[in-house]
Amino acid sequence: MSTADLLPLIPRFKGLPVLLVGDLMLDRYVWGDVSRISPEAPVPVLKVTREETRLGGSGSVLANLAVLGAEVRPVGVIGPDAAGDRVLELLGEHRVVSHGVLRDPGSLTTQKTRLVARTQQLLRLDHDTAGTIPGELEQRLLDRALELLDGARVVLVSDYGRGVLTGGLCRRLAAEARRRGVPVLADPNRDAPFERYAGVTAITPNRNETTRATGLEPVDEPTFRAAAQALIERLDLEWVAVTLDKDGIYVLRRGEARGERFPAKARAVFDVAGAGDMVLATLGLSVGAGATLTDAVHLANVAAGLEVERLGVSPIHPDELEAELQTHTPPVLRRKIVTAPAQVTARVEEARRKGLRVVFTNGCFDLLHAGHVHFLQGCRAQGDLLVVGLNTDASIRGLKGPDRPVLSLDERATVLAGLEAVDLVVPFDEPTPVALIERVRPDVLCKGEDYQGKVVVGRELVEGWGGRVVLVPLLAGKSTTNVIDRIEKAGGRAPVS
Numbered sequence: 001m002s003t004a005d006l007l008p009l010i011p012r013f014k015g016l017p018v019l020l021v022g023d024l025m026l027d028r029y030v031w032g033d034v035s036r037i038s039p040e041a042p043v044p045v046l047k048v049t050r051e052e053t054r055l056g057g058s059g060s061v062l063a064n065l066a067v068l069g070a071e072v073r074p075v076g077v078i079g080p081d082a083a084g085d086r087v088l089e090l091l092g093e094h095r096v097v098s099h100g101v102l103r104d105p106g107s108l109t110t111q112k113t114r115l116v117a118r119t120q121q122l123l124r125l126d127h128d129t130a131g132t133i134p135g136e137l138e139q140r141l142l143d144r145a146l147e148l149l150d151g152a153r154v155v156l157v158s159d160y161g162r163g164v165l166t167g168g169l170c171r172r173l174a175a176e177a178r179r180r181g182v183p184v185l186a187d188p189n190r191d192a193p194f195e196r197y198a199g200v201t202a203i204t205p206n207r208n209e210t211t212r213a214t215g216l217e218p219v220d221e222p223t224f225r226a227a228a229q230a231l232i233e234r235l236d237l238e239w240v241a242v243t244l245d246k247d248g249i250y251v252l253r254r255g256e257a258r259g260e261r262f263p264a265k266a267r268a269v270f271d272v273a274g275a276g277d278m279v280l281a282t283l284g285l286s287v288g289a290g291a292t293l294t295d296a297v298h299l300a301n302v303a304a305g306l307e308v309e310r311l312g313v314s315p316i317h318p319d320e321l322e323a324e325l326q327t328h329t330p331p332v333l334r335r336k337i338v339t340a341p342a343q344v345t346a347r348v349e350e351a352r353r354k355g356l357r358v359v360f361t362n363g364c365f366d367l368l369h370a371g372h373v374h375f376l377q378g379c380r381a382q383g384d385l386l387v388v389g390l391n392t393d394a395s396i397r398g399l400k401g402p403d404r405p406v407l408s409l410d411e412r413a414t415v416l417a418g419l420e421a422v423d424l425v426v427p428f429d430e431p432t433p434v435a436l437i438e439r440v441r442p443d444v445l446c447k448g449e450d451y452q453g454k455v456v457v458g459r460e461l462v463e464g465w466g467g468r469v470v471l472v473p474l475l476a477g478k479s480t481t482n483v484i485d486r487i488e489k490a491g492g493r494a495p496v497s
Contacts, residue, residue, distance in 0.1 A: 006299050007325050010318050012289040014069040019148050021141075021173065022058025022158030022165065024076035024101065025110040025128075026083045026090075029054070031353055034117040044122060046115055049353060054314075055090050056112055058158035061187075064281035065156075066094040067315035073148040075100035075141055076164055077133060083109035100144040104137055110162050118354050132166040145173050149182065154288030156280055157186035157200065165189075165196060174199040183287050187280045188213070194235060202239045203231065204280055210242050218242055218250065225259050228252035241297060243279055249301055251293065260294070262301050278307040278316065317342065326410070333417040337425045341439060344387075344426055348440055351385040351423075360442035360458075361472075362389030362433040364396050366405040367483050368415045371475040378472035379446040380421035387424045387440050388416055389433040398431065432457045445469045 032046040055063050058076060065072045074096060078084035080103050087109060091098050110128035114121055133141075141164065149155065155177050159165045170186065174197075177184045184200040190209040197203055211217045216227040228240040232254050239253045245264075252259030282303040286296030302324055306316050317340040324334065338344050348358055361379045365372055365388070380386045390413055396405045405412065409427055416425045428436045437445065437458040445462040449471045459469050 006295055006302075007322060009286060009289060009291050009295060009299060010068075010322055013285045013318070015071050016069070016154075016285060016288050017071045017073065017152045018065055018284060018288060019073045019075065019145065019152040019155045020058060020062055020065065020158065021075045021145055021155065021169070022061065023110065023160035023162035024055070024059050024062075024074065024078055024087055025057030025112060025160065025162070026059075026087050027054045027056035028052070028111060028113040030113065030115050032115075032117060033353075033355070034122075044117065046117055046122065053086055053090070055087065055094075057110065057160040057162065059087065059090070060277040061156060061158045061281050062091075062096065063094060064278055064315045065285065066096060067317055068281065068285060068321075069318060070285055072096050073100060073152065074098065075145045075148065077102050077104050077107060077137065077141070079103065079107040079109040079129070080105055081109050083111040083127070100141075100148050102137065102140060102144070104133065106134070107163075110160075119350075128162060131163055133163045135167070138167045138169055142169055142172055145169070146176060149173070149177060149180065152182055154284050155182055155184040156284045157184065157197070158277070158280060159187065159189040159192060159196075161189040161191055165192070168196075170196050170200070171198055174201075185280060185284050185287065187276055194231070198235045200235070200237065202237055202241060203235070204241045204243060204276070204283065205231070206243045206276060207245065218244065221258075221261070224250040224261065225252060228259055239293065241279075241283065241300075243276060243304070245275075249279070249297055251297055253293070262297050264301060264305060275304045275307050279304045282316075314346065333414060336417040336423065337413045337427075339427060344424070344436075344439055347424060348385070348387070356385045357383035357443045358385050358387060358440060359383035359444040359446060360387045360389065360433075360437060360440050361446040362391070362428070362436070364391045364400070364405060365412050365416055366396065366407055368412070369479075369483055371479065373419065373421075374475045375448060375472055376416075376419060376421045379470075380423075382444045382446060382470050382472075385423045386421060387426060387442065388422050389436045390416065390425050390427045392427050392429045395429055395431065434458055434461070437461055441465060441467075443467045446472050448472055448474045450474060 029052045030048055031050040032048040034044040034046055036045050038045045062072050062074055078087050088098055107129045108127055113125040115123045157170055174184045186197045186200045186203045188194060188197055188203050188205050188209055190212055194213045207218055210227050214227045214230045216223055218224045218227045228242055231240050242250045244250055248264040249262045250259055279300045283296050283300040286299050303316050303321060306324055320340045323339045338347060351358060359379055359382045393405055393409050413425045416422050445458055447456050451471055456469055462469060
């Protein structure tokens, strides 16, 4: 099947009611630079430049669901502390109602603080109360979960081993959901007795979790099937999806003689954190939206691949997923092409944390030729990260007429991404790149030397925040119009998109 066939599935996520039960946490990131060792002890000194808090644990699944458009109904426990207050604030930012989130006076909100030097994690500090929750609190959670189950299209269970699921909550909820015909998908905790997930529709263990639960290491088709079959029989499941990192996802349905492995696309892996949460969120939404299991797993595989290409845990936006499904661009180049505004900001901020100078230019870049390459190399020489704003097909037609561009946006973006000088390609649909310039806030704005004496769009903005404008030398006589003229004179007309 073509991945483009999955596109109609994504709009169906909008407003889809999802009940999410699990261990809510707060992830705190402290970013900085290290340039020396402490004189007090042989440890690096982190000079803090930025701090950030995000939802963690089952909250990571929640953020994925919310960004993809779902109506999320979380059930979990937080403490009566500042970290718990921040969790509630973040739920509000995702427009999620916290009716199912209870505060336990006897607990601490689990908080994980990561100290990061540019891209290298130095240390993680954990604050939490691990163990079981009181029986009275478990009953209250179940009551809230059953209340929120009304109208839900799917139930997701995210077990991070912090107490919410240590008792019989999952089994009791699964039994009621099965009675109502609502599918339940659980992402298990590796240290948990898997019997707590008995009666759910499916589980999504990773390779290590599967090995610990069954004693079988899934390394090939026979062991994939044997381990999955053991889980189906032991827990009374309808199907199992074993996530196999670089080997993709293996799915076995009850009663099938053979399962199916969905291979992962080769990618530049930057951070595997969050991939399991992304699989649970995307798989659950797809199942809840009525997709076939095959389509649901295909989409989850694509989303997990996008997640591992970024540093840290951050949600995938619908437009990113749609763009990935429509492109044939190799993943190593696809990482350079950014369509979601939030990801543009995140990638530029990541560069600035490393102390890199950001350069921006823009254009149509239709029928890339030697003049383009020369110009882009000149732009890149002005800094450390070159962001290229790329006109969409519609905006080019408005600028140059109905016969342009010759190459589609996807083709032009792929060719640009293949150039060593180019670090990010960002399509924009507006008549001018002003909004994109404001988002990128480049240190250097580049245009060709033919702009001498002309208005450079964005000059006032860039110079206003202390940046500069550079007019880069061009190769004489090199233009897309000249290339098209030469093709026509040679007897063949360039194809028009």
